[in-house]
Amino acid sequence: MNQPVESIAEQKSVYLRDFEHAPARDGEPEWLTALRRRGIEAFERRGFPHSKEESWRKTRLSQVANTHYTVQPAAGEASVLAGYRPAVEAGPCLVFLDGRFDAERSRWAELPAGVTAAPLSELDGAAATAVENHLGTLAPVDEHPFAALNTAFVQDVMVIHAARGSLSETPISVVFASSDSEEQAVYPRLLVVVESGAELRVVEQHVGGGANYLSCPVTELVAADGAILDYYRVQEPGDAARQLGTVSTRAGKDAAVRMHTLAAGGQLSRTDIYADLDGTGADVELNGLYLTEGRQFCDHHTWVSHNTEHTTSRQVFKGVLDGRSETVFDGLVKVAEGAQKTDAQQENRNLLMSKMALAHSNPRLEIYADDVKCSHGSTTGQLDKEALFYLRSRGVGPADAKSMLVFAFANEMLEPIKVSGLHDYERGLLFRRLPGDETVREVV
């Protein structure tokens, strides 16, 4: 449905009005107030993306633009958290409900030496200064309207800071949950700063109940020179949810950022992943698996920029699509002038479980240097009929045969997971989507 221009203009002013009428935030530092203002101004300038805008063409936003999603005065009932067990059993797990820190539901564990993990509202000292220095520096506030809204309306910020040279194998988990409140807007925000030579593992999870809500999570990951960051993201928004978010990272000299995402659930979800390789020797890995069914729409846009020489990036995104679901993978690799010896790989593979499912795949390369190695590949297809017959000819039933093949296809993305517990959790998510009975769970 096309929106008349007036109505979109009206929508804008609704968010501006909300901003102007927001309750006073006593004790908020000035820099944060200024950042919020920058957010709302960017949104006012930018507005919701037009249906003709190239990078937003396939993301149907009329429903989002036509609904006035509002920040709730307090966190609501969270049926999704009743009996909820976080994916990772080890280490601290901080829970945010409707964007607000929930101390009671959080799990405390001893933090590794040199690591700070706390909501901004409870932070002071060096970590607080790091937040002031970094928050909003990576997120595409001016280009991405939902990152702009997040910046304007953010309730609290989850901050994880690894001091210079600190090493920690214990993962830090953060769960962003959305309550059962209808038509609420949630603005989860995560900032991770890994200082020089430090190593850190972070798990970010998104869960929500059955309400129609809008979630606009914004994550910023700073990897200073020589830092190593393993970042895992599991998205399970509720069935009627719209989730439009961004993840941005900047990798310094010899820094390594390894990102692993799993997207399942949500009526409409889109994640824009930005990676800036700013220092020589920087290495970024983006792995993504998306599992869709019903009428879900799931979109991944990646924006990988090789800004200097001797940088490497590898992207592998795989989708398993069922029902009438629709997915987008749109990946841009940009090699800046002078970024010689760039090595960039990009791959997108989609498995269609149903004839009605639709996968869009759009790998893009923009290269302004001449001594580079870049490759990309994209395939979309159904289960291999010959393989299915081969399995059945050995006595394996059709549903189990399908399960084995789908599992094999998707499991490649789960194998590199280094956080114990998370691996099993993601396998569980995958198993729930397999057509067979118990057999495949037992044999794989």
Place this chain on the structure above:
Amino acid sequence: MALLEIENLHAAIDGTEILKGINLTLNTGEVHAIMGPNGSGKSTLAKVLAGDEAYEVTQGSIRYNGQDLLDMDPEIRAREGMFLGFQYPVEIPGVSNTYFLKAAVNAIRKHRGQDEMDAMEFLQLIRERAKTVKLEDTLLQRPVNEGFSGGEKKRNEVFQMAVLEPVLAILDETDSGLDIDALRTVAEGVNAMRSAERGFLVITHYQRLLNYIVPDHVHVLLGGKVVKSGGKELAKELEQSGYAMFGEQAA
């Protein structure tokens, strides 16, 4: 007792008729060989017997152990003891040979009302059977057929047959592309399984396999029809005179 009775079988793929009235009866305990030039329909017959849905049976009937075979799904045929060794075994990335076989063994046992095999028992079984066909242990852990050499793929088929212990084994050109050592190993694997309770349908392009697996009956398939049947000496005859003795069709 007749294990397999094929009567006037016609089958087509993509609307093209390939099998044009095949008759063949195989009794329990017998080894039959099917020979014929490339394109004569040997693999088509094998795939139709195994239940490949890409083929359409347009006429005729197949009885297996007294049951209507065409009424059974491929996995039911397998669970009822049928095995097809593929001419071109399929590569299945990401599915380990062992896990795949375990799923197969347990599906078959369940069908027969037996308990699942426990893990240790199963491992012992596959190690022992792998040895009989000289399949390297490392191949057991690898994804099914992925990166296997041609010979390894064929040996893997015979290995699977040895594990699944079928009642009727159909081997489609299991000898093609094998050197003499591998050929002997494969033949030994088959011969070790020959018994009064089991039947074999050995499809081959060359007669040399039949020096090692001596058949009870030989059928010559040409243009989708059995043009001649006889004893093991028919294979020798073919070796000498070639398929030309059957006229232009064979050219």
